[in-house]
Amino acid sequence: MPKAALRHRKEDHTRQRILAVAAHCFADGGYAATSIRDIARDVGVTVGAIYVHFPSKDRLLVAVYEMGVRRIGDAVDAALREPVDSWGRLEAAARAHLEALSSNCGFARVIVRVTPSDVGDVAADLSRLREGYEERFRTLIDALRLAPGADRTLLRLMLLGALNHSQTWFKRGTGRADAAAIARQFVGALRQGVAA
Protein backbone atom coordinates (compact mmCIF):
# COMPACT_ATOMS: atom_id res chain seq x y z
CA MET A 1 0.00 0.00 0.00
CA PRO A 2 1.35 3.46 -0.87
CA LYS A 3 2.40 5.51 2.11
CA ALA A 4 0.41 8.57 1.03
CA ALA A 5 -2.75 6.49 0.99
CA LEU A 6 -2.00 5.10 4.41
CA ARG A 7 -1.52 8.57 5.74
CA HIS A 8 -4.81 9.79 4.46
CA ARG A 9 -6.88 6.77 5.33
CA LYS A 10 -8.49 8.38 8.33
CA GLU A 11 -9.21 11.52 6.40
CA ASP A 12 -10.98 9.58 3.69
CA HIS A 13 -12.95 7.62 6.22
CA THR A 14 -14.27 10.75 7.91
CA ARG A 15 -14.99 12.37 4.60
CA GLN A 16 -17.02 9.36 3.49
CA ARG A 17 -18.89 9.31 6.76
CA ILE A 18 -19.79 12.98 6.39
CA LEU A 19 -21.04 12.32 2.87
CA ALA A 20 -23.17 9.38 3.94
CA VAL A 21 -24.67 11.17 6.94
CA ALA A 22 -25.30 14.32 4.92
CA ALA A 23 -27.05 12.26 2.25
CA HIS A 24 -29.28 10.69 4.89
CA CYS A 25 -30.12 14.03 6.52
CA PHE A 26 -30.73 15.90 3.25
CA ALA A 27 -32.88 13.06 1.96
CA ASP A 28 -34.95 12.81 5.13
CA GLY A 29 -35.39 16.44 6.09
CA GLY A 30 -34.57 18.41 2.97
CA TYR A 31 -31.67 20.76 2.37
CA ALA A 32 -32.82 23.89 4.18
CA ALA A 33 -34.08 22.04 7.25
CA THR A 34 -30.79 20.20 7.74
CA SER A 35 -28.08 22.15 9.55
CA ILE A 36 -24.34 21.61 9.46
CA ARG A 37 -24.60 20.94 13.20
CA ASP A 38 -27.13 18.16 12.61
CA ILE A 39 -24.70 16.43 10.29
CA ALA A 40 -21.69 16.97 12.58
CA ARG A 41 -23.59 15.53 15.54
CA ASP A 42 -24.62 12.40 13.65
CA VAL A 43 -21.11 11.87 12.33
CA GLY A 44 -19.66 12.40 15.78
CA VAL A 45 -17.38 15.33 15.02
CA THR A 46 -17.49 19.08 15.54
CA VAL A 47 -18.79 21.55 12.99
CA GLY A 48 -15.26 22.65 12.13
CA ALA A 49 -14.43 19.15 10.90
CA ILE A 50 -17.07 19.49 8.19
CA TYR A 51 -15.32 22.57 6.86
CA VAL A 52 -11.99 20.73 6.74
CA HIS A 53 -13.43 18.54 3.99
CA PHE A 54 -16.03 20.77 2.34
CA PRO A 55 -15.83 24.55 1.83
CA SER A 56 -19.56 25.21 2.29
CA LYS A 57 -22.95 23.60 2.76
CA ASP A 58 -23.67 24.16 -0.92
CA ARG A 59 -20.60 22.26 -2.00
CA LEU A 60 -21.29 19.45 0.43
CA LEU A 61 -24.67 19.03 -1.23
CA VAL A 62 -23.05 18.95 -4.66
CA ALA A 63 -20.63 16.26 -3.47
CA VAL A 64 -23.53 14.23 -2.07
CA TYR A 65 -25.43 14.69 -5.33
CA GLU A 66 -22.44 13.49 -7.34
CA MET A 67 -22.14 10.35 -5.28
CA GLY A 68 -25.90 9.87 -5.54
CA VAL A 69 -26.10 10.00 -9.32
CA ARG A 70 -23.06 7.75 -9.56
CA ARG A 71 -24.57 5.11 -7.29
CA ILE A 72 -28.02 5.03 -8.85
CA GLY A 73 -26.47 5.30 -12.30
CA ASP A 74 -24.20 2.33 -11.62
CA ALA A 75 -27.16 0.36 -10.29
CA VAL A 76 -29.18 1.01 -13.42
CA ASP A 77 -26.23 0.27 -15.69
CA ALA A 78 -25.67 -3.03 -13.90
CA ALA A 79 -29.31 -3.99 -14.35
CA LEU A 80 -29.04 -3.23 -18.06
CA ARG A 81 -26.28 -5.81 -18.55
CA GLU A 82 -28.83 -8.59 -18.64
CA PRO A 83 -29.60 -8.66 -22.35
CA VAL A 84 -33.35 -8.55 -22.80
CA ASP A 85 -35.63 -6.80 -25.24
CA SER A 86 -36.19 -3.04 -25.15
CA TRP A 87 -39.28 -3.17 -22.92
CA GLY A 88 -37.52 -5.57 -20.59
CA ARG A 89 -34.57 -3.21 -20.39
CA LEU A 90 -36.85 -0.33 -19.45
CA GLU A 91 -38.42 -2.48 -16.74
CA ALA A 92 -35.00 -3.52 -15.44
CA ALA A 93 -33.94 0.13 -15.23
CA ALA A 94 -37.16 1.04 -13.43
CA ARG A 95 -36.60 -1.79 -10.94
CA ALA A 96 -33.01 -0.73 -10.26
CA HIS A 97 -34.15 2.87 -9.86
CA LEU A 98 -36.82 1.87 -7.35
CA GLU A 99 -34.44 -0.36 -5.42
CA ALA A 100 -31.90 2.43 -5.12
CA LEU A 101 -34.58 4.85 -3.92
CA SER A 102 -35.83 2.41 -1.30
CA SER A 103 -32.41 1.55 0.11
CA ASN A 104 -31.49 2.76 3.55
CA CYS A 105 -28.62 4.80 2.19
CA GLY A 106 -29.76 8.30 1.32
CA PHE A 107 -27.59 9.00 -1.73
CA ALA A 108 -30.21 8.14 -4.30
CA ARG A 109 -33.06 9.66 -2.33
CA VAL A 110 -31.34 13.04 -2.23
CA ILE A 111 -31.63 13.35 -6.00
CA VAL A 112 -35.40 13.07 -5.79
CA ARG A 113 -35.92 15.00 -2.60
CA VAL A 114 -33.66 18.02 -3.13
CA THR A 115 -34.70 20.18 -6.06
CA PRO A 116 -31.94 22.12 -7.84
CA SER A 117 -33.95 25.27 -7.21
CA ASP A 118 -33.56 24.70 -3.47
CA VAL A 119 -29.98 25.90 -3.48
CA GLY A 120 -29.76 28.91 -5.73
CA ASP A 121 -26.02 29.15 -6.16
CA VAL A 122 -25.13 25.65 -7.34
CA ALA A 123 -28.49 24.86 -8.91
CA ALA A 124 -26.90 24.48 -12.34
CA ASP A 125 -24.48 21.80 -11.09
CA LEU A 126 -27.35 19.83 -9.60
CA SER A 127 -29.47 20.08 -12.76
CA ARG A 128 -26.57 18.90 -14.89
CA LEU A 129 -25.93 15.90 -12.64
CA ARG A 130 -29.59 14.94 -12.57
CA GLU A 131 -29.96 15.22 -16.33
CA GLY A 132 -26.83 13.14 -16.82
CA TYR A 133 -28.54 10.33 -14.96
CA GLU A 134 -31.97 10.68 -16.53
CA GLU A 135 -30.39 10.59 -19.97
CA ARG A 136 -30.33 6.80 -19.56
CA PHE A 137 -34.11 6.71 -19.63
CA ARG A 138 -34.22 8.88 -22.72
CA THR A 139 -32.05 6.34 -24.51
CA LEU A 140 -34.12 3.40 -23.27
CA ILE A 141 -37.35 4.97 -24.43
CA ASP A 142 -35.90 5.94 -27.79
CA ALA A 143 -35.30 2.22 -28.37
CA LEU A 144 -38.99 1.33 -27.93
CA ARG A 145 -41.35 0.73 -30.80
CA LEU A 146 -44.33 2.92 -30.04
CA ALA A 147 -47.76 3.43 -31.51
CA PRO A 148 -48.01 6.51 -33.77
CA GLY A 149 -48.90 9.63 -31.81
CA ALA A 150 -47.09 8.58 -28.63
CA ASP A 151 -44.84 11.30 -27.22
CA ARG A 152 -41.53 9.82 -26.05
CA THR A 153 -40.65 12.83 -23.93
CA LEU A 154 -43.97 12.72 -22.12
CA LEU A 155 -43.56 8.99 -21.67
CA ARG A 156 -40.19 9.49 -19.99
CA LEU A 157 -41.48 12.28 -17.74
CA MET A 158 -44.48 10.16 -16.82
CA LEU A 159 -42.42 7.13 -15.87
CA LEU A 160 -39.80 9.10 -13.94
CA GLY A 161 -42.52 11.02 -12.12
CA ALA A 162 -44.27 7.82 -11.12
CA LEU A 163 -41.02 6.19 -10.01
CA ASN A 164 -39.76 9.16 -8.03
CA HIS A 165 -43.13 9.68 -6.38
CA SER A 166 -42.78 6.19 -4.89
CA GLN A 167 -40.51 7.71 -2.28
CA THR A 168 -43.63 9.21 -0.74
CA TRP A 169 -45.48 5.96 -0.16
CA PHE A 170 -43.09 3.06 -0.69
CA LYS A 171 -42.06 1.32 2.52
CA ARG A 172 -39.43 -1.35 2.03
CA GLY A 173 -40.73 -4.75 3.07
CA THR A 174 -44.00 -3.59 4.60
CA GLY A 175 -46.66 -5.71 2.99
CA ARG A 176 -47.02 -3.88 -0.28
CA ALA A 177 -45.40 -5.01 -3.49
CA ASP A 178 -41.63 -4.92 -3.79
CA ALA A 179 -39.59 -2.91 -6.27
CA ALA A 180 -39.61 -5.62 -8.94
CA ALA A 181 -43.39 -5.99 -8.82
CA ILE A 182 -43.93 -2.24 -8.95
CA ALA A 183 -41.58 -1.85 -11.91
CA ARG A 184 -43.40 -4.66 -13.72
CA GLN A 185 -46.80 -3.05 -13.07
CA PHE A 186 -45.65 0.44 -14.08
CA VAL A 187 -43.86 -0.52 -17.28
CA GLY A 188 -46.54 -3.07 -18.11
CA ALA A 189 -49.24 -0.43 -17.77
CA LEU A 190 -47.36 1.93 -20.06
CA ARG A 191 -46.78 -0.80 -22.61
CA GLN A 192 -50.19 -2.37 -22.99
CA GLY A 193 -52.51 -0.38 -20.75
CA VAL A 194 -54.70 -1.65 -17.96
CA ALA A 195 -58.16 -1.35 -19.52
CA ALA A 196 -60.26 -4.51 -19.64
Added chain:
Amino acid sequence: MPKAALRHRKEDHTRQRILAVAAHCFADGGYAATSIRDIARDVGVTVGAIYVHFPSKDRLLVAVYEMGVRRIGDAVDAALREPVDSWGRLEAAARAHLEALSSNCGFARVIVRVTPSDVGDVAADLSRLREGYEERFRTLIDALRLAPGADRTLLRLMLLGALNHSQTWFKRGTGRADAAAIARQFVGALRQGVAA
Protein backbone atom coordinates in the same frame (compact mmCIF):
# COMPACT_ATOMS: atom_id res chain seq x y z
CA MET B 1 -74.28 44.65 4.33
CA PRO B 2 -73.93 43.68 8.00
CA LYS B 3 -71.94 46.14 10.02
CA ALA B 4 -69.67 43.51 11.54
CA ALA B 5 -68.63 42.35 8.09
CA LEU B 6 -67.93 45.92 6.99
CA ARG B 7 -65.77 46.43 10.00
CA HIS B 8 -63.66 43.46 9.31
CA ARG B 9 -63.28 43.90 5.60
CA LYS B 10 -59.70 45.11 5.79
CA GLU B 11 -58.78 42.35 8.18
CA ASP B 12 -60.05 39.73 5.81
CA HIS B 13 -58.28 41.32 2.91
CA THR B 14 -54.92 41.28 4.68
CA ARG B 15 -55.47 37.74 5.87
CA GLN B 16 -56.19 36.60 2.34
CA ARG B 17 -53.12 38.41 1.04
CA ILE B 18 -50.96 36.69 3.65
CA LEU B 19 -52.36 33.33 2.65
CA ALA B 20 -51.78 33.93 -1.05
CA VAL B 21 -48.22 35.21 -0.59
CA ALA B 22 -47.39 32.41 1.82
CA ALA B 23 -48.70 29.86 -0.67
CA HIS B 24 -46.52 31.34 -3.37
CA CYS B 25 -43.41 31.42 -1.17
CA PHE B 26 -43.90 27.93 0.28
CA ALA B 27 -44.55 26.51 -3.18
CA ASP B 28 -41.53 28.18 -4.75
CA GLY B 29 -38.92 27.82 -2.02
CA GLY B 30 -40.23 25.15 0.29
CA TYR B 31 -41.38 25.48 3.88
CA ALA B 32 -38.06 25.59 5.73
CA ALA B 33 -36.41 27.99 3.29
CA THR B 34 -39.26 30.50 3.53
CA SER B 35 -39.13 32.83 6.53
CA ILE B 36 -41.95 34.76 8.11
CA ARG B 37 -40.03 37.90 7.17
CA ASP B 38 -40.01 36.87 3.51
CA ILE B 39 -43.78 36.61 3.55
CA ALA B 40 -44.25 39.84 5.48
CA ARG B 41 -42.03 41.74 3.05
CA ASP B 42 -43.91 40.44 0.00
CA VAL B 43 -47.28 41.23 1.57
CA GLY B 44 -46.09 44.70 2.56
CA VAL B 45 -46.63 44.44 6.31
CA THR B 46 -44.44 43.83 9.34
CA VAL B 47 -43.79 40.45 10.87
CA GLY B 48 -46.10 41.19 13.77
CA ALA B 49 -49.03 41.50 11.39
CA ILE B 50 -48.61 37.86 10.41
CA TYR B 51 -49.03 36.82 14.05
CA VAL B 52 -52.23 38.85 14.35
CA HIS B 53 -53.86 36.43 11.93
CA PHE B 54 -51.91 33.21 12.48
CA PRO B 55 -50.49 31.89 15.76
CA SER B 56 -47.40 30.27 14.24
CA LYS B 57 -45.63 29.39 11.00
CA ASP B 58 -46.92 25.82 11.34
CA ARG B 59 -50.52 26.94 11.50
CA LEU B 60 -50.07 29.35 8.62
CA LEU B 61 -48.92 26.40 6.52
CA VAL B 62 -51.95 24.38 7.57
CA ALA B 63 -54.23 27.27 6.59
CA VAL B 64 -52.50 27.52 3.21
CA TYR B 65 -52.81 23.76 2.77
CA GLU B 66 -56.52 23.87 3.56
CA MET B 67 -57.12 26.55 0.96
CA GLY B 68 -54.97 24.60 -1.49
CA VAL B 69 -56.87 21.34 -1.23
CA ARG B 70 -60.14 23.23 -1.41
CA ARG B 71 -59.17 25.05 -4.59
CA ILE B 72 -57.76 22.06 -6.45
CA GLY B 73 -60.58 19.89 -5.13
CA ASP B 74 -63.17 22.34 -6.39
CA ALA B 75 -61.42 22.49 -9.77
CA VAL B 76 -61.49 18.71 -10.10
CA ASP B 77 -65.09 18.49 -8.93
CA ALA B 78 -66.10 21.09 -11.50
CA ALA B 79 -64.36 19.17 -14.26
CA LEU B 80 -66.23 16.02 -13.22
CA ARG B 81 -69.62 17.65 -13.81
CA GLU B 82 -69.31 17.03 -17.54
CA PRO B 83 -70.89 13.60 -17.74
CA VAL B 84 -68.57 11.31 -19.66
CA ASP B 85 -67.52 7.70 -19.31
CA SER B 86 -65.25 6.55 -16.48
CA TRP B 87 -62.00 6.90 -18.44
CA GLY B 88 -63.06 10.31 -19.64
CA ARG B 89 -63.79 11.33 -16.07
CA LEU B 90 -60.31 10.27 -15.00
CA GLU B 91 -58.82 12.27 -17.85
CA ALA B 92 -60.91 15.31 -16.92
CA ALA B 93 -59.72 15.08 -13.33
CA ALA B 94 -56.12 14.76 -14.46
CA ARG B 95 -56.51 17.81 -16.68
CA ALA B 96 -58.01 19.89 -13.88
CA HIS B 97 -55.26 18.73 -11.53
CA LEU B 98 -52.57 19.76 -14.02
CA GLU B 99 -54.19 23.11 -14.71
CA ALA B 100 -54.36 23.89 -11.01
CA LEU B 101 -50.70 22.95 -10.55
CA SER B 102 -49.62 25.13 -13.45
CA SER B 103 -51.56 28.21 -12.38
CA ASN B 104 -49.67 31.20 -11.11
CA CYS B 105 -51.34 30.97 -7.73
CA GLY B 106 -49.35 28.78 -5.40
CA PHE B 107 -52.15 27.16 -3.40
CA ALA B 108 -52.24 23.93 -5.37
CA ARG B 109 -48.47 23.76 -5.82
CA VAL B 110 -47.92 23.83 -2.05
CA ILE B 111 -49.66 20.48 -1.70
CA VAL B 112 -47.15 18.86 -4.01
CA ARG B 113 -44.06 20.76 -2.91
CA VAL B 114 -44.42 20.65 0.87
CA THR B 115 -44.28 17.14 2.31
CA PRO B 116 -46.16 16.53 5.57
CA SER B 117 -42.90 15.25 7.02
CA ASP B 118 -41.38 18.70 6.51
CA VAL B 119 -43.22 20.16 9.47
CA GLY B 120 -43.12 17.64 12.27
CA ASP B 121 -45.78 19.05 14.53
CA VAL B 122 -48.74 19.41 12.19
CA ALA B 123 -47.73 16.64 9.79
CA ALA B 124 -50.87 14.68 10.60
CA ASP B 125 -53.12 17.61 9.62
CA LEU B 126 -51.35 17.93 6.29
CA SER B 127 -51.55 14.21 5.56
CA ARG B 128 -55.26 14.18 6.33
CA LEU B 129 -55.90 17.14 4.02
CA ARG B 130 -53.88 15.64 1.20
CA GLU B 131 -55.57 12.28 1.49
CA GLY B 132 -58.96 13.93 1.53
CA TYR B 133 -58.18 15.37 -1.88
CA GLU B 134 -56.57 12.27 -3.36
CA GLU B 135 -59.59 10.22 -2.34
CA ARG B 136 -61.26 11.56 -5.49
CA PHE B 137 -58.80 9.65 -7.63
CA ARG B 138 -59.36 6.49 -5.66
CA THR B 139 -63.06 6.72 -6.46
CA LEU B 140 -62.43 7.49 -10.11
CA ILE B 141 -60.10 4.52 -10.51
CA ASP B 142 -62.47 2.20 -8.68
CA ALA B 143 -65.03 2.96 -11.38
CA LEU B 144 -62.75 1.73 -14.17
CA ARG B 145 -63.04 -1.68 -15.76
CA LEU B 146 -59.54 -3.08 -15.64
CA ALA B 147 -57.79 -6.11 -17.01
CA PRO B 148 -57.33 -8.90 -14.44
CA GLY B 149 -54.14 -8.50 -12.45
CA ALA B 150 -54.11 -4.72 -12.57
CA ASP B 151 -53.51 -3.12 -9.16
CA ARG B 152 -55.81 -0.13 -8.64
CA THR B 153 -53.74 1.29 -5.83
CA LEU B 154 -50.55 1.20 -7.88
CA LEU B 155 -52.42 2.72 -10.78
CA ARG B 156 -53.52 5.65 -8.62
CA LEU B 157 -50.04 6.17 -7.19
CA MET B 158 -48.57 5.98 -10.66
CA LEU B 159 -50.92 8.57 -12.12
CA LEU B 160 -50.64 10.96 -9.17
CA GLY B 161 -46.87 10.64 -9.20
CA ALA B 162 -46.70 11.42 -12.90
CA LEU B 163 -49.09 14.36 -12.54
CA ASN B 164 -47.36 15.87 -9.52
CA HIS B 165 -43.95 15.45 -11.06
CA SER B 166 -45.09 17.74 -13.86
CA GLN B 167 -44.42 20.64 -11.54
CA THR B 168 -40.71 20.01 -12.14
CA TRP B 169 -40.76 20.41 -15.89
CA PHE B 170 -44.10 21.91 -16.94
CA LYS B 171 -43.90 25.53 -18.05
CA ARG B 172 -47.24 27.11 -18.80
CA GLY B 173 -47.47 28.19 -22.40
CA THR B 174 -43.84 27.55 -23.35
CA GLY B 175 -43.96 25.43 -26.46
CA ARG B 176 -44.63 22.07 -24.88
CA ALA B 177 -48.04 20.49 -24.72
CA ASP B 178 -50.73 22.08 -22.56
CA ALA B 179 -52.48 20.51 -19.59
CA ALA B 180 -55.28 18.98 -21.66
CA ALA B 181 -52.85 17.31 -24.06
CA ILE B 182 -50.70 15.97 -21.23
CA ALA B 183 -53.72 14.58 -19.41
CA ARG B 184 -54.88 12.89 -22.61
CA GLN B 185 -51.46 11.34 -23.19
CA PHE B 186 -51.08 10.18 -19.59
CA VAL B 187 -54.51 8.64 -19.18
CA GLY B 188 -54.41 7.28 -22.72
CA ALA B 189 -51.12 5.56 -22.02
CA LEU B 190 -52.49 3.98 -18.87
CA ARG B 191 -55.64 2.86 -20.64
CA GLN B 192 -54.34 1.26 -23.78
CA GLY B 193 -50.55 1.46 -23.56
CA VAL B 194 -48.17 3.02 -26.03
CA ALA B 195 -46.53 -0.04 -27.58
CA ALA B 196 -46.77 -0.40 -31.35
Added chain:
DNA sequence: CTTCGTAGTGAACGAACGTTCATTTATCAC
Protein backbone atom coordinates in the same frame (compact mmCIF):
# COMPACT_ATOMS: atom_id res chain seq x y z
C1' DC C 1 14.30 13.59 17.90
C1' DT C 2 12.72 17.27 15.41
C1' DT C 3 9.90 19.31 11.88
C1' DC C 4 6.02 19.70 9.12
C1' DG C 5 1.40 19.30 7.30
C1' DT C 6 -3.09 18.42 8.08
C1' DA C 7 -7.35 16.31 10.52
C1' DG C 8 -9.90 17.87 14.12
C1' DT C 9 -11.24 20.99 18.16
C1' DG C 10 -13.85 24.52 20.55
C1' DA C 11 -15.09 28.94 20.87
C1' DA C 12 -16.60 32.73 18.66
C1' DC C 13 -18.56 35.82 14.79
C1' DG C 14 -22.53 38.41 12.65
C1' DA C 15 -26.79 37.42 10.61
C1' DA C 16 -31.23 35.52 10.37
C1' DC C 17 -34.62 32.78 12.53
C1' DG C 18 -39.62 32.25 15.03
C1' DT C 19 -41.95 34.60 18.38
C1' DT C 20 -43.53 38.20 21.81
C1' DC C 21 -45.28 42.61 23.42
C1' DA C 22 -46.11 47.38 24.66
C1' DT C 23 -47.69 50.84 21.79
C1' DT C 24 -49.95 53.28 17.94
C1' DT C 25 -53.55 53.60 14.45
C1' DA C 26 -58.03 53.13 12.55
C1' DT C 27 -62.81 51.76 12.77
C1' DC C 28 -67.34 51.04 14.75
C1' DA C 29 -71.01 51.64 18.66
C1' DC C 30 -73.02 54.89 21.59
Added chain:
DNA sequence: GTGATAAATGAACGTTCGTTCACTACGAAG
Protein backbone atom coordinates in the same frame (compact mmCIF):
# COMPACT_ATOMS: atom_id res chain seq x y z
C1' DG D 1 -66.93 63.55 20.74
C1' DT D 2 -65.85 59.27 23.80
C1' DG D 3 -64.74 54.66 24.78
C1' DA D 4 -64.05 50.06 23.13
C1' DT D 5 -62.05 46.72 19.91
C1' DA D 6 -58.86 44.89 16.98
C1' DA D 7 -55.41 45.49 13.19
C1' DA D 8 -50.80 46.82 12.66
C1' DT D 9 -46.37 48.57 14.12
C1' DG D 10 -41.50 48.33 15.47
C1' DA D 11 -38.38 46.94 18.57
C1' DA D 12 -36.77 43.43 21.11
C1' DC D 13 -36.15 38.39 23.08
C1' DG D 14 -33.41 34.13 22.95
C1' DT D 15 -31.95 30.65 19.71
C1' DT D 16 -29.93 28.71 15.81
C1' DC D 17 -27.81 29.37 11.48
C1' DG D 18 -23.40 29.09 8.20
C1' DT D 19 -18.86 30.18 8.63
C1' DT D 20 -14.22 31.40 10.57
C1' DC D 21 -10.04 30.86 13.18
C1' DA D 22 -6.39 30.24 16.59
C1' DC D 23 -5.09 26.20 18.45
C1' DT D 24 -4.17 21.08 19.55
C1' DA D 25 -3.11 16.18 18.21
C1' DC D 26 -0.66 13.15 15.60
C1' DG D 27 1.36 10.41 11.89
C1' DA D 28 4.93 10.81 8.15
C1' DA D 29 9.51 12.73 6.46
C1' DG D 30 14.26 13.98 7.20
